Amino acid sequence: MNVHDSERLSGLLEDAGYVKAGQDGDPDLVVFNTCAVRENADNKLYGNLGQLAPVKSRHKGMQIAVGGCLAQKDRDTIVQKAPWVDVVFGTHNIGHLPALLERAAVEKKAQVEILESLETFPSTLPTRRESAYAAWVAISVGCNNTCTFCIVPALRGKEEDRRPGDVLAEIEALVDEGVIEVTLLGQNVNAYGSDLGDREAFSKLLRAAGQIEGLERIRFTSPHPRDFTDDVIAAMAETPTVMHQLHMPLQSGSDRILKAMRRSYRQERFLGIIRKVREAMPDAAISTDIIVGFPGETEEDFEETMHVVREARFTNAFTFQYSKRPGTPAAEMEEQVPKAVVQARYDRLIALQEEISWEENKKQVGRTLEILVAEGEGKKDDKTDRLSGRAPDNRLVHFTKPAEPVRPGDMVTVEITYAAPHHLLAEGPVLSVRRTRAGDAWEKRQAKPAAKPAGVMLGLPGIGAPASLPLAAPAGGCCGD
Structure with missing residues (x-):
């Protein structure tokens, strides 16, 4: 966002x-x-x-x-x-x-x-899209939740939804420009419809976007477990262009801590959603957000989080050490966890998730996948003579550069030969190349004379650019999704 x-x-x-x-x-x-x-x-x-x-x-x-x-x-x-x-x-x-x-x-x-x-709703403003082939589309702003660790609702305000027709019109305009992948954005994206009086508005929007000719991939981020209903799972499973990728923020596996966070679900509800998603889409890649060291978190509470991580088997995770934010209820809570304890738990969680991420990625070896060629995703591509892109489930794939020209926005089909915790490799020859309108759009943009x-x-200098997160994950929301 x-x-x-x-x-x-x-x-x-x-x-x-x-x-x-x-x-x-x-x-x-x-x-x-x-x-x-x-x-x-x-x-x-x-x-x-x-x-x-x-x-x-x-x-x-x-x-x-x-x-x-x-x-x-x-x-x-x-x-x-x-x-x-x-x-x-x-x-x-x-x-x-x-x-x-x-x-x-x-x-x-x-x-x-x-x-x-x-x-003014921000989407009415002029936008300089960084990508010619993939685009963000905001469907709502603000948040109605009151998570005790999050200051964003106080800064962004209550949720306001865009009209479905306006969202679909923006997507259609983007597709006309060559975009083939969109990511729907909201502070709590699947609460979409609460401002419109329609509890199934989000699933309807997914299905309607799936009917747009020329749009090949639809993603969304970040949902909230409270609003993740069966009709959304059905829309994901039944709409071919909605990718089987889900970022579902956990924050904690402890019911006691979830209550203190004012998260409106408990461990069993969260794991139930994961089970339903995997029943409907066995190939779904699920990522999450986790906070370590929330005020009052005991070793038993932390072990509950570790239990959920083992059960859910996330593809990857954004993991954060609790940061006190002035103006939030959690900042005033007693029993702030000592830094050394938080760091030790954080390290254990990272180690566990790294192990699971690697095991889950190894299951991809031998699979044939269609990759959307990306720009700037592989930092070592020039040295390794490779290109990079994203699989349908958003896993990062590095592949051998084919003999024929391939542009960002084009599609290549490859066989996965190796897995690391945070990426996949296709070391053999590219099986096929599909040139796309998105690749044409990228090429046209490159050909424009410099202004x-x-x-x-x-x-827009890179002064003090933030370091990479410890565990790479799809773009999650700004805060307490």
């Missing part, structure tokens, strides 16, 4: 005449789109702002803007800690960024604008 918000910000700025900055020289504008889920987000933001202070002092006219959840939370604090910031904007008014930048330049002072409710800088450039 944060990535898609950044695409919207890029689209807005390009629409206003900005151009992405090159590698040489200092940019005229740097925009930080922030998250507030974990404590290190604060540290990274202020560290990055500190690094930019001398850059701005030597580059007259440079502007710095900070938006997103952390901006919504900290508000005036950002300008107090970093007075060289020009604009602070919240989660509900990203469409105002160009005007706020202009106002800051004219008035020569920081502009802080934080709205308390959504003004000439028009005075002001949009800088």
